[in-house]
Amino acid sequence: MEYKDYYKVMGLDKNADQDEIKRVYRKLARKYHPDVSKESNAEHKFKELGEAYEVLKDPEKRAKYDQYGQYWQHPEQQYQQQQQQSSNRHYQPGADDDQAAAFEDFINQTFRQRYRQDNASYYDKGQDIHAKMTISLEDSFNGAEKSLQLRIPEVDAYGQMDYALRTIKVKIPKGIGDTQQIRLKGQGNKGSGNQPGDLYIEINIAPHPLFRLDKKDLWLDLPISPWEATLGATVEVPTLAGVVKLKIPKLSQSGSHMRLKGKGLPGGDQMVTLQIVIPKIENEQVNKLYEEMASIAHFNPREKLGVRNDKV
Amino acid sequence: MTKYEHEETWIYLSLQEVSCSFGVTTETILDIIDEGIVTAHINEQQEMQFDAEALRSIRTTLRLHQDLGVNMAGAALALELLGEIERLRALLPRG
Numbered sequence: 001m002e003y004k005d006y007y008k009v010m011g012l013d014k015n016a017d018q019d020e021i022k023r024v025y026r027k028l029a030r031k032y033h034p035d036v037s038k039e040s041n042a043e044h045k046f047k048e049l050g051e052a053y054e055v056l057k058d059p060e061k062r063a064k065y066d067q068y069g070q071y072w073q074h075p076e077q078q079y080q081q082q083q084q085q086s087s088n089r090h091y092q093p094g095a096d097d098d099q100a101a102a103f104e105d106f107i108n109q110t111f112r113q114r115y116r117q118d119n120a121s122y123y124d125k126g127q128d129i130h131a132k133m134t135i136s137l138e139d140s141f142n143g144a145e146k147s148l149q150l151r152i153p154e155v156d157a158y159g160q161m162d163y164a165l166r167t168i169k170v171k172i173p174k175g176i177g178d179t180q181q182i183r184l185k186g187q188g189n190k191g192s193g194n195q196p197g198d199l200y201i202e203i204n205i206a207p208h209p210l211f212r213l214d215k216k217d218l219w220l221d222l223p224i225s226p227w228e229a230t231l232g233a234t235v236e237v238p239t240l241a242g243v244v245k246l247k248i249p250k251l252s253q254s255g256s257h258m259r260l261k262g263k264g265l266p267g268g269d270q271m272v273t274l275q276i277v278i279p280k281i282e283n284e285q286v287n288k289l290y291e292e293m294a295s296i297a298h299f300n301p302r303e304k305l306g307v308r309n310d311k312v
Numbered sequence: 313m314t315k316y317e318h319e320e321t322w323i324y325l326s327l328q329e330v331s332c333s334f335g336v337t338t339e340t341i342l343d344i345i346d347e348g349i350v351t352a353h354i355n356e357q358q359e360m361q362f363d364a365e366a367l368r369s370i371r372t373t374l375r376l377h378q379d380l381g382v383n384m385a386g387a388a389l390a391l392e393l394l395g396e397i398e399r400l401r402a403l404l405p406r407g
Contacts, residue, residue, distance in 0.1 A: 026380075029379060029380055030380060033375070033376070033379055033380060034375075035372045035375050035376060035394075036376075036390065036394065046379075050379075127335060128332075128333040128334070130333075130334075130371055179364070179365070179368055180364055181323055181364040181367060181368070183323050197333075198333070200333070200367070202368060202371075212402060214402070
């Protein structure tokens, strides 16, 4: 178990009273709850927060934490310090080290208890694990093989509480949708019974820079020039399967949709929303042409708003 | 490859399986249904069947209750609002 400054984790002063600790915990728990939060590392923060609160909410545990915590040192630091000390004089284990060991015992004990409570199961079958996994849109489109790392709480041979990392290979089936689930039978916790639990993985598809996913359909905003929109054109369009050609009809309006059949996730289409854009750089010649157009077209784009065209 | 032998993506679970999977009683699951948070399909044998979407909602409900002390009605509201946020966020332009 690594030393963490639980006050810092919760953004609290060392002198905070119990009521304040509870208030701050509630507030942060809502902020970082993985089901509610959109913060990138919400899950990690939420776990860290739970760990901090487990200790600080209990005045007795908190007192011990305060008492020993200051003596705790990172193993590497401790080693370095020992090296330094032994080079100066013979190293003798000081009071600080005893305190540090006592602190580690205390922390380990605290989380061992919690682990037992969490895993108390009334069922013969081992507990199921429910996990989440974020994949890219391309992974879903092409299918993929991904590794999922699970932190499984374990009590080791010395009775120390620790997390074992378990890596599981997960085959991502082609066309899996956002929030769909994969079940891996027998990959859950072992439990006391003979039958291991199952592993459920909720797949989340990360936002894509170009495409927006709606069920099996992909949506893409496609910029076109005013002349392409007016005259019609054949333009290149990116899809997940590569570039395709799309024929834009004459007099296409901004915001109108076109469908590329079968170019979405399996079973879906790619939808294209046309967006007329104008060049960002001014060009004298083009301006002249626009002026000419304005005088020829007699076009009032705001007719429906009941206002007159300035030039008319 | 034996590793993927038991892999499934389309899952229907029975009431018993769902309650066992989350380590709660069947009554809790029935309470969640009564709150209108999930709808169970009924198969030909008149048994309840829960799909992936239902599993997701049940999981969130239980977590919100366990972690934040949110009751069923509160979880139902939170789920609806989260769904709405997700829908609106999807409409935002990219980049």
